[in-house]
Amino acid sequence: MPDATDIAAAALTRVAGRIDAAARLAARDPAGVTLIAVTKTRSLADIEPLLAAGHRDFGENRVQEAQAKWPDLRAAWPDLRLHLVGQLQSNKAADAVALFDAIHSLDRRSLADALVRAIEREGRTPLLFVQVNIGAEPQKGGCDIAELPVLLDHCATAGLSITGLMCVPPAGVEAAPWFALLARLARRHGLAGLSMGMSDDLEAAVMMGASHVRVGTALFGPRG
């Protein structure tokens, strides 16, 4: 019987193989793609085998859920990196800055201001991605494409260094054109980071230049 660490290692190898193949097709170095294991709703029994198998980048979409799960894990695995991939309320900015190494959901000026204060107060600076509502969907987080230049200017003026852009494209349609659009916006603004691609579309994202892919179900199975 394979143990939980073997099963986690096999899942990681499968997803890494998909990233490698897509990177090869696009003449990219797969080492330029960080795989974030998205662990929202997953228990410690799901997460610990990945850590034991050597994985270090993890994503959560809620600050409170992450606060309940990650401080103990971080104490046991001090070199892990935690990414916030879900929407962030300004009143949780300090908690997020204290816990996360990267925040992928900066999408408005008021949140940029709250993050400036939180970074000063907590004395640590996570990587910051600006989330773009790439398909202009009313129910989704992210800034409108038209507002992106103003938001990036605001961040620069406030002293926030932005690593890149993030998007969650519309469901049920081909993702590649949205990834291409996000990549074009990042290029236009001189940003190297691209947080895009999930379980079903990571190949397209890697081919379009993703620096970070966010993967849940392909590693852990369907969420209950």
Ligand SMILES: *Cc1c(COP(=O)(O)O)cnc(C)c1O
């Ligand atoms: C849940 C989630 C993911 C992972 O989605 P899967 O389809 O399970 O790979 C990626 N990004 C964000 C923002 C998420 O909320």
